[in-house]
Amino acid sequence: MRIASWNVNSVRSRMEQLTAWLARAAPDVICMQETKVEDALFPVQALEEVGYKCAIFGQKSYNGVCIGARFGLAIEDVKRGLDSDEPDAQRRVIAATIEGVRIVNVYVPNGEALDSPKYPFKLDWLSRFHAEIATHYKPEQELMICGDFNVALETVDIAEPKRWEGQVLCTEAERAGVRKLLDWGLVDAFRQHHPEPGLYSWWDYRMAAFAKNKGLRIDLALLTKALAARCADVTIDKRPRELNRPSDHAPVVVEVK
DNA sequence: ATGGCTGCTTTGAGCAGA
Numbered sequence A: 001m002r003i004a005s006w007n008v009n010s011v012r013s014r015m016e017q018l019t020a021w022l023a024r025a026a027p028d029v030i031c032m033q034e035t036k037v038e039d040a041l042f043p044v045q046a047l048e049e050v051g052y053k054c055a056i057f058g059q060k061s062y063n064g065v066c067i068g069a070r071f072g073l074a075i076e077d078v079k080r081g082l083d084s085d086e087p088d089a090q091r092r093v094i095a096a097t098i099e100g101v102r103i104v105n106v107y108v109p110n111g112e113a114l115d116s117p118k119y120p121f122k123l124d125w126l127s128r129f130h131a132e133i134a135t136h137y138k139p140e141q142e143l144m145i146c147g148d149f150n151v152a153l154e155t156v157d158i159a160e161p162k163r164w165e166g167q168v169l170c171t172e173a174e175r176a177g178v179r180k181l182l183d184w185g186l187v188d189a190f191r192q193h194h195p196e197p198g199l200y201s202w203w204d205y206r207m208a209a210f211a212k213n214k215g216l217r218i219d220l221a222l223l224t225k226a227l228a229a230r231c232a233d234v235t236i237d238k239r240p241r242e243l244n245r246p247s248d249h250a251p252v253v254v255e256v257k
Numbered sequence B: 001a002t003g004g005c006t007g008c009t010t011t012g013a014g015c016a017g018a
Helices: A017-025 A044-049 A116-135 A170-187 A189-193
Strands: A002-007 A029-033 A052-055 A065-070 A077-080 A093-098 A101-107 A143-148 A186-187 A219-224 A231-236 A252-256
Touching: A002 A017, A002 A101, A002 A143, A002 A219, A017 A044, A029 A101, A029 A143, A044 A052, A044 A077, A052 A093, A065 A093, A065 A101, A116 A170, A116 A219, A143 A252, A170 A186, A186 A189, A189 A231, A219 A231, A219 A252
Parallel strands: A002 A029, A101 A143
Antiparallel strands: A002 A252, A029 A065, A052 A065, A077 A093, A093 A101, A143 A219, A186 A219, A231 A252
16 A cells, blocks of 8 residues: 655645646545645546545645545544644644555644744644554554645754754754654654655755755654554655646655555 | 745734744
8 A cells, every 4th residue: 555645735726747747646545744735625536537535634724634545545533633732723634444554644834933823833733643543543543644734843954954943843842742652653654765865755845945955854654563564665756846836745655565 | 145935814014934
């Protein structure tokens, strides 16, 4: 089974690139973040026309997540949001079971800046997310948490570590929030297969960051050991980022035997 | 380099992303 995760930065403005990529990469599951559309306006039919059924959890303009699965694969036990969410919470998590694998698709808050209220919101969100995982799941089961974590865990995940030192996406407090998940019983599957530097998942739209490969690896696939044992490879597909008016994120593809 | 791109929004300047 091939499971992909992609922050598409608006599913509607990305439809042409998304459907072309799905046809080429042929994932069995596509987890999207930042769909930026309320459920009633989500392009359900267009995705069905290219062979994917979607479980969606969106909102107008901001955030929004989706798990799509190739026809024939049942999307079971869908859960939207966190136990600790307020009724009108930002829509950042959707979970489902497909082929016996529990998949939790997340769009972690950006945090904006150290002096912004969004930064403590991000840290609190990570804490609440950890509580959600620890409450509902066991490290022994086959579980994947994938998505846009908006955290670069290591220096090797940053093209310009000095420029980013202490900045949002790279602070110790944010990293501690993600490491708490790892300590619970998950591995950063991409790094297990690709320890080398220069590999990123996001590049700023500005300053020709992609052309210079000045990126960050902030899109992750965290797997329990039980699932990591079945993982043949994890890749970041840079090709969609080369297109005209792309998402600023590249898809991450997890191959499970 | 506090700009620089891009997508969204009661359509056009301001917010948000990262």
